Amino acid sequence: MGALAEPVDRVPARWTASLALAGSAVWVGWYGPIQVLLALQAVDLAPPGWRKESVLAWVTGVGAAVSLVANPVFGALSDRTVSRFGRRRPWVVAGVVGGGAGLAVLSGARDVGTMMLGWCLVQLALNATFAAVVAAVPDRVPTRQRGSVGGWLGVAQTLGIVCGTGLATVAGGVTAGYLACAGFALLAVVPYVLLGRDTPLPRAARPPRRAGEFLRGFWIDPRRHPDFGWAWLTRFLINLGNAIALLYLLFFLRDALGLAEPEEGVLVLTAVNGVLLLATVVVGGVWSDRAGRRKPFVRWAGVLMAVATALLAGWQTWPGALVAAALLGVGFGVFTSVDFALMADVLPAAAHRGKDLGIINIANSLPQVAAPAVAAPLVTHLGGYPTLYLTAAAVVLLGALLVERIRGVD
Template sequence: MTATAAHDALAEPVHPVPGRWTAALALANGAIWVGWYGPLQILLALQAAEYAPAGMSKESMLAWVTGAGALVSLIANPVFGALSDRTTARWGRRTPWIVTGAAGGAASLLLLATATSFLTMALGWCLVQLTLNAAFAAVTAAVPDRVPRGQRGTVGGWLGAAQILGVVTGAGLATLVGGIAAGYAACAAFALIGVLPYVLRHRDPPLPATARPPFAWRPFLTGFWLSPRRHPDFGWAWLTRFLINLSNALVLLYLLYYLRDRLSHPAPDEGVLILTAVNAATLLATVVTGGVWSDRVGRRKPFVLWSGVLMAAATLMLALWQTWPGAIVAAAVLGIGFGVFTSVDFALMTQVLPAAAHRGKDLGVINIANALPQVTAPALAAPLVTQLGGYPTLYATSAAIALTGALLVNRIRAVP
C-alpha cells in the first residue's frame, strides 16, 4: 500500500483529468488572483493616494508597498512549494496548504483594510502575499502532479482564464462594492470560498512518511538553486517568463496614474476597470484556444515566441498612441498575446521540471519569475516616469523587455 501511495504521489501522470477537476482547480486559482488583484489594481493605489506621508508621493508609496510584498512573494512561493513537497498529511501534499493559505489570505486582506499609514499598508500587503502564495504554490503544483503532459496546455488555458477572470473580478469588487474596506472584505470572502470546491470534492494523493527524505537545513536551502549549467532549459524558461512578466508589471503598475495624469481620464478607477475588462475579453478568446491548439500540434515554443512579440507591439502602442482609444486598442491586443502566453508557457514550464519529488519547489522557483518583476518593476518604473521621459519611456522600455523575453524561448532545446 505504501509503495502504491508513493507511486500515486510522485509518478508522471498518464490518465487525463476530467473537466470537473480542471474547473474546480481553475476556480481555486481564480480566487487567489481575486485576493491579489483587487488590491493591486485599485485598493492599494487608493490607499496610497489617501495616506501618503508628507514628503512621499503616492507613486513612491505604492511602489514601496508593492515592492515589499513582491519581495515576500519571491521567498514564500518556493518555500511553501518545497514544504508541500514534503507534506505527508492524509489529505495529501497540496490540500493543507491551499486551505491554510486561503484562510490566512482572507484574514490578511481584512487586516490590510484597516491600514492608514505606510507601515501598516506594507505589513498588511506582505501578509497577504505570504499567505496567498502558500495556496498558489500548492495549486500550481497540482498540475504536474495530476495532469499528463499532452493535456497541460488545455489545463493551463483554463487556469489562465480563471486567472484573468480573477483579475477582473478583483478589480470589479474593489470598484463597485463601495469603499476601500468593503472592497477588501469582498476580495477576502471570494478568496476563501473559491478554493472550497477543489479541496472538498477532489482527492489529493498523500505522500507516505517513508517516501519523505530526512530533513536537513543545508540540503533544503541549497535545493532552491537550480544551476542553469546543469538545467539549461529550466534556466531559459525561467528567464523568458521573468522578462515577459516584468514587461507586464511595468504596464500595470502605474495604469491608474497614467489614466489620471497623462490621459486626464475623468474617472481613472473606472477606466482601469474598463481596460481590464477589454483585456480580459480578448485574453479569454485566446487563452484556452491557444493551450488546446498547442496540445494538438505538440509544440510550445512558437506560441510563446509570437505571443511575446504581440505583447511587445501592444505595449509600444501605449508609448506612441497616448489617447483613451489607443489605450483600449492596446489593452485588447495585449490580451490576445498574453492569453496564448499564459496557457502555453505554463505547459512549457511543467515540461522542464528536473524531478518529480520536487515539483512544488521547482515550480516555486519558476514562480519567482512572476514575483521578482513586482520587486523590479517599481525600482525601474519610478525613475523612468519621474526623471527619464515619463510614460513614453516607460512603455517603450516595457516593449523592448517583452520582445527580448520572447526571443529567448528559442534557446530551449528539450521542448519543441
C-alpha cells in the same frame, strides 16, 4: 497512481474546474488591491512630503519581495507534507485563511506601515495557495493535456483579475473592497478542497529533514538544466515588461489621459483585456497540445505583447489604450497557457515539483520587486510614460526571442 509517479490518465473536467476556481481566489486577492485599492490607499495615506507613486512602489515592492521567497518555500514544504488530505490541499486552505486575514488588516489600515504589513501578509499567505495549486498540475495532469489545463488556469487568472478589479471598484469604498476580495477567496477554494483528489505522500518517501539540504535544493544549476534556466528567463522578462506597463496604469489614465474617473477606466481596460484573453487562452493551450509544440506560440505571443505595449508610448489616447488592452489580452492569453505547459515540461524531477514550480514562480514575483525600481525613475525623471512603455516593450520582446534557446521542447 503514486504521489511521485508521472501521470498518464487524463483529468476530468470537474477537477480542472475546481482547480481553476481555487486559482482564481489567489488572483482576486492579489489584483483587487494591485489594480485599484493599494493605489487609492497610497493617495490617502501618503505622509507629508511623499509622492503617491513612491508609497505605492514601496508597498508593492516589499510585498513582492515577500512573495519572491514565499512561493518556492511553500512549494518545497508542500512537496514534503505527509497528510491524509494529501500534499497540496492543506496549503490551499491555510493560504486563503491567512490571505483573508491580511486583506482584513489592509481594510483597516490608517498608515503606510499597517498598509505594508497587511500587503506582506497577503503576499505571504496567498503564495502558499498558489504554490499548491500550480504543483497539482504536474502531479495529476499528463503532458498531452497540460496546455489545455494551463489554459483553464489562465481563464481563472483572467476572471480573478477582472473580478478582483470589479469588487474593488463597486464594493463601496476601500474597506468594503478588501473585505469583498477576502470573502471571494475563502469561498472559491471550497470545491477543490471537497472534490479535488490529492494522493498522500507515503512517510517513507518524504525527504530527510536536514536544513542544509533543504536550502541547497533551491539552487537549480542552469548548466545541468539549461532548458529550465532559459524557460525561467523567458517568463521573467515577459512578466517584468508586463509589470512595468501595469504598475502605474491608474496614474497614467488620470495624469496622462486626463480621465475624470480613472478607477472606472482601469476596470474597462481590464475587462477588454480579459475578454480577449479568455478568447485565446484555452484555444492557445489546446492548439499547442494538438500541435505538440510550445515555443512558436510563446514567441509570437510575446512579440504581440511588445507591439501592444509600444502603442501606449506613441498613442496616448483613450482609444489607443483600448487597442493596446485588446492586443495584450490576445498575446497574454496564448502566453499564459502555453508557457505554463512549457514550464511543466522542463521540470527536473518529480520528487520536488512544488519547489521547482516555486522557483519558476519567482519569475512571476521578482518582476513585481523590480518593476517599481525601474518604473518610478522612468516616470518621474527619464521621459515619463512614453519612456516607460517603450522600456516595457523592449523587455517583453527580449523575453520572447530568448525562448528559442530552449532545446528539449519544440
